[in-house]
Amino acid sequence: MTDNVRIALDAMGGDHGPAVVVPGADISRARHPRAEFVFFGDQASIAPLLDTCPKLKAVSRIVHTDVAVRMDDKPSQALRHGRWKSSMWLAIDAVKKGEADVAISAGNTGALMAMAKFNLRTMPGIERPAIAALWPTLRGESVVLDLGASIGADAEHLVDLAVMGSAMARVLFDLERPTVGLLNIGVEEIKGLEEVREAGQILREAQLPELDYIGFVEGTDMGLGTADVVVTEGFAGNIALKAAEGTARQMGEYLKSALSRTWRARLGYFFAREAFKVLRDKMDPRKVNGGVFLGLNGIVIKSHGGTDADGFASAIDVGHDMVRYALLEKIRKTLAHYQQRGKAPPLGEAAL
Amino acid sequence: MTDNVRIALDAMGGDHGPAVVVPGADISRARHPRAEFVFFGDQASIAPLLDTCPKLKAVSRIVHTDVAVRMDDKPSQALRHGRWKSSMWLAIDAVKKGEADVAISAGNTGALMAMAKFNLRTMPGIERPAIAALWPTLRGESVVLDLGASIGADAEHLVDLAVMGSAMARVLFDLERPTVGLLNIGVEEIKGLEEVREAGQILREAQLPELDYIGFVEGTDMGLGTADVVVTEGFAGNIALKAAEGTARQMGEYLKSALSRTWRARLGYFFAREAFKVLRDKMDPRKVNGGVFLGLNGIVIKSHGGTDADGFASAIDVGHDMVRYALLEKIRKTLAHYQQRGKAPPLGEAAL
Numbered sequence: 001m002t003d004n005v006r007i008a009l010d011a012m013g014g015d016h017g018p019a020v021v022v023p024g025a026d027i028s029r030a031r032h033p034r035a036e037f038v039f040f041g042d043q044a045s046i047a048p049l050l051d052t053c054p055k056l057k058a059v060s061r062i063v064h065t066d067v068a069v070r071m072d073d074k075p076s077q078a079l080r081h082g083r084w085k086s087s088m089w090l091a092i093d094a095v096k097k098g099e100a101d102v103a104i105s106a107g108n109t110g111a112l113m114a115m116a117k118f119n120l121r122t123m124p125g126i127e128r129p130a131i132a133a134l135w136p137t138l139r140g141e142s143v144v145l146d147l148g149a150s151i152g153a154d155a156e157h158l159v160d161l162a163v164m165g166s167a168m169a170r171v172l173f174d175l176e177r178p179t180v181g182l183l184n185i186g187v188e189e190i191k192g193l194e195e196v197r198e199a200g201q202i203l204r205e206a207q208l209p210e211l212d213y214i215g216f217v218e219g220t221d222m223g224l225g226t227a228d229v230v231v232t233e234g235f236a237g238n239i240a241l242k243a244a245e246g247t248a249r250q251m252g253e254y255l256k257s258a259l260s261r262t263w264r265a266r267l268g269y270f271f272a273r274e275a276f277k278v279l280r281d282k283m284d285p286r287k288v289n290g291g292v293f294l295g296l297n298g299i300v301i302k303s304h305g306g307t308d309a310d311g312f313a314s315a316i317d318v319g320h321d322m323v324r325y326a327l328l329e330k331i332r333k334t335l336a337h338y339q340q341r342g343k344a345p346p347l348g349e350a351a352l
Numbered sequence: 353m354t355d356n357v358r359i360a361l362d363a364m365g366g367d368h369g370p371a372v373v374v375p376g377a378d379i380s381r382a383r384h385p386r387a388e389f390v391f392f393g394d395q396a397s398i399a400p401l402l403d404t405c406p407k408l409k410a411v412s413r414i415v416h417t418d419v420a421v422r423m424d425d426k427p428s429q430a431l432r433h434g435r436w437k438s439s440m441w442l443a444i445d446a447v448k449k450g451e452a453d454v455a456i457s458a459g460n461t462g463a464l465m466a467m468a469k470f471n472l473r474t475m476p477g478i479e480r481p482a483i484a485a486l487w488p489t490l491r492g493e494s495v496v497l498d499l500g501a502s503i504g505a506d507a508e509h510l511v512d513l514a515v516m517g518s519a520m521a522r523v524l525f526d527l528e529r530p531t532v533g534l535l536n537i538g539v540e541e542i543k544g545l546e547e548v549r550e551a552g553q554i555l556r557e558a559q560l561p562e563l564d565y566i567g568f569v570e571g572t573d574m575g576l577g578t579a580d581v582v583v584t585e586g587f588a589g590n591i592a593l594k595a596a597e598g599t600a601r602q603m604g605e606y607l608k609s610a611l612s613r614t615w616r617a618r619l620g621y622f623f624a625r626e627a628f629k630v631l632r633d634k635m636d637p638r639k640v641n642g643g644v645f646l647g648l649n650g651i652v653i654k655s656h657g658g659t660d661a662d663g664f665a666s667a668i669d670v671g672h673d674m675v676r677y678a679l680l681e682k683i684r685k686t687l688a689h690y691q692q693r694g695k696a697p698p699l700g701e702a703a704l
Contacts, residue, residue, distance in 0.1 A: 138602050148537045151545055185500050185590040193503055193587060219594025223602035235545060236588045238537040240595040242571025247599040250490050250575035254634050255607070258627040268624025275610040275617035282606050 004034045005323045006101045007316060008094040011041030012068035012087040014106025014305045014312070018042070021106070022049035024312025026056040031313075032320050038063060038100060040087040065090055069111045071305055078111030079118060088112060092119050095298040102319040104290075106303040106312060113149055113293065113302075120296040123328075125335045126160055129295035130234070131302065132168055133241065134288040134318070137225025143169045143178075144222060146234040147241050147291060153233035158182065158199035159206075163338055164294040165229040166211035167330035171322055173228060177210060181217030181227030183236065199231075206341050210334040290315035292322065299327060356386045357675045358453045359668060360446040363393030364420035364439040366458025366657045366664070370394070373458070374401040376664025378408040383665075384672050390415060390452060392439040417442055421463045423657055430463030431470060440464060444471050447650040454671040456642075458655040458664060465501055465645065465654075472648040475680075477687045478512055481647035482586070483654065484520055485593065486640040486670070489577025495521045495530075496574060498586040499593050499643060505585035510534065510551035511558075515690055516646040517581040518563035519682035523674055525580060529562060533569030533579030535588065551583075558693050562686040642670035644679075651679060 011021045018041060025037050036059045039046045043064035050057045067086040069078045082089050088107050094100035096119050105112050113129065122129055132145035143165045146153070153161070162180045169178035180203065184196050196216070203213035217226050219240060232240070259269045269276065281287070289311040291302040299322045303315035363373045370393060377389050388411050391398050395416035402409045419438040421430045434441050440459050446452035448471050457464050465481065474481055484497035497517045498505070505513070514532045521530035532555065536548050548568070555565035569578050571592060584592070611621045621628065633639070641663040643654040651674045655667035 136602075138605055151537070183591060185503070185587055219591045219596075220598035220601070222595055223598030232591070235537055236591045239535060239571045239584070239588045240591045243574055243592040244571075244595045244599040246572035246575030247596040248603060249572070250488075251600060251603045253490055254631055258631040258634075259624060261627055261630070265624045265627035268620040268622065268627065270620065271623060272611060272617045272620025275613055275620065278613070279606055279610040282610075 004036050005032065005320050006036045006038070006099070007319060008038050008040065008091040008100035008103040009316075010088045010091040010103070010105035010107055011039040011046050012107070013112075014303065014307065015071065016308075017068075018045045018049050020307065020309050020312050022046060022053065022056070023309035025060070025316060026053040027309055027313035028316035028320065029056050029059065031317065035059065035316075035320060037061075038091075038094060040065060040090040040094075041068065042066065063090060069107050071108050073108060073111050075110040075114035078108070079114055082111070083115070083118070089115050089119070092116050092298070092300060095300070096120055101323040102299040102301060104301045104303060104315055104319050106305050106307060106315070108305065109148075109291070109302055112300065116293055116296055116298070116300045120298040120300070122295050123297055123331065123335070125339060126164070126295040127157060128160075129293055130161055130164060131291045132165055132294050133291045134172070135222055135230070135241075135244075136282070136288055137223055139225030141173070141288065142222065142225055142228055142230055143172070144230045144232075144237060144241065145294065146232065146237050148234040148238035149293070151233065151235045153195060155195045155198035155202060158195060158231055158233070159202050159338070160295065160335075161231045162199070162203055162211060162213070162229065163208075163334045164331050165231055167327055167334055168292060168294065168322070169228045170210065170330055171325040171327050172318075175228060177212045178228035179212045179214045180229040180231060181214050181221065183222075183230055183232035183240070184216040184218065206338060208334060208337055208341075210330070210337065287314055290318035292318060294331070297328075299323060356388050357384065357672050358388045358390070358451070359671060360390050360392065360443040360452035360455040361668075362440045362443040362455070362457035362459055363391040363398050363414075364459070365464075366655065366659065367423065368660075369420075370397045370401050372659065372661050372664050374398060374405065374408070375661035377412070377668060378405040379661055379665035380668035380672065381408050381411065383669065387411065387668075387672060389413075390443075390446060392417060392442040392446075393420065394418065415442060421459050423460045425460060425463050427462040427466035430460070431466055434463070435467070435470070441467050441471070444468050444650070444652060447652070448472055453675040454651040454653060456653045456655060456667055456671050458657050458659060458667070460657065461500075461643070461654055464652065468645055468648055468650070468652045472650040472652070474647050475649055475683065475687070477691060478516070478647040480509060480512075481645055482513055482516060483643045484517055484646050485643045486524070487574055487582070487593075487596075488634070488640055489575055491577030493525070493640065494574065494577055494580055494582055495524070496582045496584075496589060496593065497646065498584065498589050500586040500590035501645070503585065503587045505547060507547045507550035507554060510547060510583055510585070511554050511690070512647065512687075513583045514551070514555055514563060514565070514581065515560075515686045516683050517583055519679055519686055520644060520646065520674070521580045522562065522682055523677040523679050524670070527580060529564045530580035531564045531566045532581040532583060533566050533573065535574075535582055535584035535592070536568035536570065558690060560686060560689055560693075562682070562689065639666055642667035644670060644674065646683070649680075651675060
């Protein structure tokens with residue numbers, strides 16, 4: 001094993017396959033000189049693209065397979081037809097076998113999660129995996145999870161999400177003790193779901209050294225960046241993410257149409273176009289591309305299926321950092337603290 | 353009983369009380385010449401404000417009470433201290449007694465819902481009330497519900513929400529048969545919650561003449577306006593609403609900061625300022641102010657607590673239209689159709 005980060009790529013995943021995966025890898029490679037890449041997929045499609053990126057080629061190899069999971073395969077179909085042999089499976093399997101440190105795919109989420117679960121299994125102490133993503137906020141970025149890996153959550157699962165999400169925030173934001181909020185529909189203690197209240201109580205009493213539980217947060221807090229980590233069950237999390245994406249797109253449309261309406265507006269746009277570029281960059285969904293699968297014995301990153309090379313490079317960046325800054329180790333350590341707490345003789349306040 | 357719309361106002365509700373409620377009523381009055389108003393609250397605060405609006409005064413009366421529900425009262429406190437005598441209760445009670453057609457309050461949501469439920473009771477055939485709101489979309493507006501009146505929903509409640517929401521859409525959008533989508537985390541039939549799938553099956557088989565069920569929609573569809581009515585349970589609905597509000601605010605901040613960064617950007621803003629005014633108007637949350645309580649034997653509208661006179665006027669407008677275009681009648685009729693269907697001998701496809 002080397003100090004390098006070894007990245008397994010499902011070259012056939014996503015709407016564009018190798019045409020995005022290879023140039024995406026080249027962009028990320030330039031930012032991470034010690035990364036190595038393995039491309040799983042159709043040799044005949046990958047090799048010519050790799051030839052155009054000599055620096056990437058020097059740190060890459062190709063593992064050929066004919067089989068690719070389709071974007072519309074159901075998870076069960078993908079497992080039936082793609083296990084042992086699809087590019088998606090092989091990328092995950094490289095992580096399982098210790099030949100790679102992280103697997104990245106723009107393939108379909110359900111299939112990727114099913115294969116990752118089947119092959120890597122959940123970590124000891126974690127019942128169900130989760131999908132986490134970076135959420136752009138007025139203060140920077142937050143980690144939000146779960147975004148739909150599973151539906152519904154009891155208090156224990158919400159606590160697991162807090163543990164895993166805070167480990168991810170420590171990796172990505174270089175924080176000692178990120179703040180964690182539980183998503184709820186009101187900040188008063190009396191409101192919201194029973195399991196959310198119970199999870200809040202557990203987190204408050206646990207006083208974990210790796211995370212700072214700050215209580216309930218509401219939907220509006222996500223954009224404000226009130227907490228470094230926002231925890232919710234997968235149904236509400238997925239809806240929130242997509243509602244926010246939809247709103248951002250909607251406002252972009254409003255802006256575009258307002259600025260092309262009159263000659264004065266078009267002139268204004270001309271003068272302010274640098275400012276709009278900054279704005280566009282800030283809102284660029286490609287910059288925060290990369291759903292992180294948490295709770296498995298290995299790191300798997302899901303890129304948006306429709307992304308371009310820049311977006312795919314962001315997903316690789318996220319995966320790279322997760323390895324480099326020891327995500328799994330951090331999760332294990334926090335889990336151990338949490339579990340020791342559970343087994344320790346009850347403290348005064350824990351008896352409540 | 354006259355043909356006029358009689359509007360009961362909780363003059364003490366919201367962050368600003370009569371200072372917003374009275375001028376708000378005056379703005380709405382100008383748009384609805386046949387509206388009549390009753391102000392419930394502190395006579396000494398209301399009367400001088402009303403004196404400054406002679407046209408409003410001519411169609412208004414004041415019912416004095418010393419008691420007001422506070423914004424931070426818990427629902428149980430509000431019921432204990434404010435029942436029979438608070439301005440909020442009296443406004444609702446006027447609807448109950450048939451002295452008014454609609455009650456509007458900017459007071460606290462939990463208290464208003466508790467009092468409305470306690471006093472007006474749910475309609476026959478409806479288990480639990482809901483809160484619906486207008487959601488601005490790229491195509492215009494949609495009705496979204498439930499936004500937090502209750503948490504969790506079985507399939508029957510989701511169907512009730514579809515029935516009530518479509519009645520509201522018919523009133524507000526003047527549609528014969530609004531499209532209805534069930535909010536879910538994937539458009540494939542295999543995904544999402546069991547109860548959402550079951551509700552989808554019921555709606556598909558019911559083939560109600562008053563609504564056009566179009567299947568599952570996702571969070572992104574809300575901003576796009578894919579369905580006239582978007583149905584979800586209250587927890588996810590509330591989170592989605594607030595996530596979208598947060599994102600809109602966040603993008604407004606980004607835009608403001610981008611446009612004040614350089615002299616070129618500021619010059620651009622100068623030329624395009626009319627366009628930005630259009631944009632601001634479009635995003636103005638006051639324009640869609642007014643959560644509608646559905647499923648009760650009477651119409652109650654919740655205005656945002658922090659709104660200004662324009663925003664409060666919008667809430668009154670919504671209430672006015674609900675009365676004018678017979679919301680309750682429309683809900684009852686659709687419910688009856690739905691219930692008849694339930695009792696009819698099963699059709700071929702219903703046996704599935």
